Amino acid sequence: MTISLIPVEGIGEVQPGDDLAGLIFAATRSPAGTAGRPPASTPNSGSVELAEGDVVVVTQKVVSKAEGRLVKVDPADPRSHKVHVEAEAVRIIRRRGDLIMTETRHGFVCANSGVDLSNVDSGWAALLPVDPDRSARRIRDGLVARSSKNVGVVISDTFGRAWRRGVTDVAIGCAGVAAVVDLRGTRDALGRELTVTEVCVADEIAGAAELVMGKSTGIPVAIVRGVNPSWFRDGSVRKEIVRPHQEDLFR
């Protein structure tokens, strides 16, 4: 089964209070994604129209904006950014120079508590959503109600990693789709029971979507079409991905 990663263009600037599900649904029905082609009666692999079983990936930045999670910073004073980083942290994991690795109240370990200045108006910073799983549920409810399609939603953000250079997009919230798929008890192609068993499909979906969104192109939403139908269930990043302290070897 082929999977398609489809950028959703035409969302435009998002403002505090905006109905994000409404904006996304409108963009999936605009001709922007199907320019020059006649409207398809059924969505094909390239159509931006929502289809049953789509996963809609939404970047944290527009979620935070819609939810009004914006704070003032003084662009001339780096300290004004740092105050918010520390306020959002429950723990400082590592410091080196300007970089602060923190644990957020969600349990995420990331740079600067996820407080981010890019793609935000000068003088402002965006904080992470208070409860990204809930943000995902709200968007999903709005999309399901409007489209009458069973879709999943993943909220993505850009995190660094230990030991590996470069950032990748990962899931910070999800709804209607599994975060981690447990293959325990299944067998590999040679009939041996699998030892690697829990696959974090939500992170793979978030990273895949980044490939069509880019960091600088201003496309905050993508559709991942064709994922395994068995992954559609109640999902939660907080419950499935965030590693409890007692399991964690690196905190």
Added chain:
Amino acid sequence: MTISLIPVEGIGEVQPGDDLAGLIFAATRSPAGTAGRPPASTPNSGSVELAEGDVVVVTQKVVSKAEGRLVKVDPADPRSHKVHVEAEAVRIIRRRGDLIMTETRHGFVCANSGVDLSNVDSGWAALLPVDPDRSARRIRDGLVARSSKNVGVVISDTFGRAWRRGVTDVAIGCAGVAAVVDLRGTRDALGRELTVTEVCVADEIAGAAELVMGKSTGIPVAIVRGVNPSWFRDGSVRKEIVRPHQEDLFR
């Protein structure tokens, strides 16, 4: 631009000494991927036939098998596995119970030095390729020569992560495609210079491919079609992704 993730079926069991590029090329020309449809004159978004700008993702397991990186283990004696884990490690990072996090000679930090029993005949374990970037170059050379198409190759493996549950596929080698794309100096959608600048596209490509390969379905190769053409250049996981010790906060 839409990206397609296309599983390549029909590779079959790989044996030591097999010409992996030849096997992959043959599978992309077999009717398995286009069953029931007439052969397309030009590859479309779902065709398994190699096209200019495709990235071919190959799982480590078949690369290790083709390169004969197999060692004997006694299935009744877990110690016989551990001997190889320690032989492949340059450093033990953490131990807890049966889990050993090691640093391999490549600089990867992963469980059990990447020594893996799944999808290998009972009594054997697969070691990581000696030089996965070189393995990728060899496969790429074979595919380019046969197809006359400029394609990239990523070798993927399944790693756990600090702080987050579940495993994801990441890149352990690449050729003909960037591992990390540096966006330094580019601007975000609002014209601000980007602070997050180095995106590990090779890891996002590897994780995306995993979504169509699965852990237990025995599909070791997938095509990622439609990635940004500017990413096609000499790439190296070792040089671009492996984080030098002096930069690393967690080793």
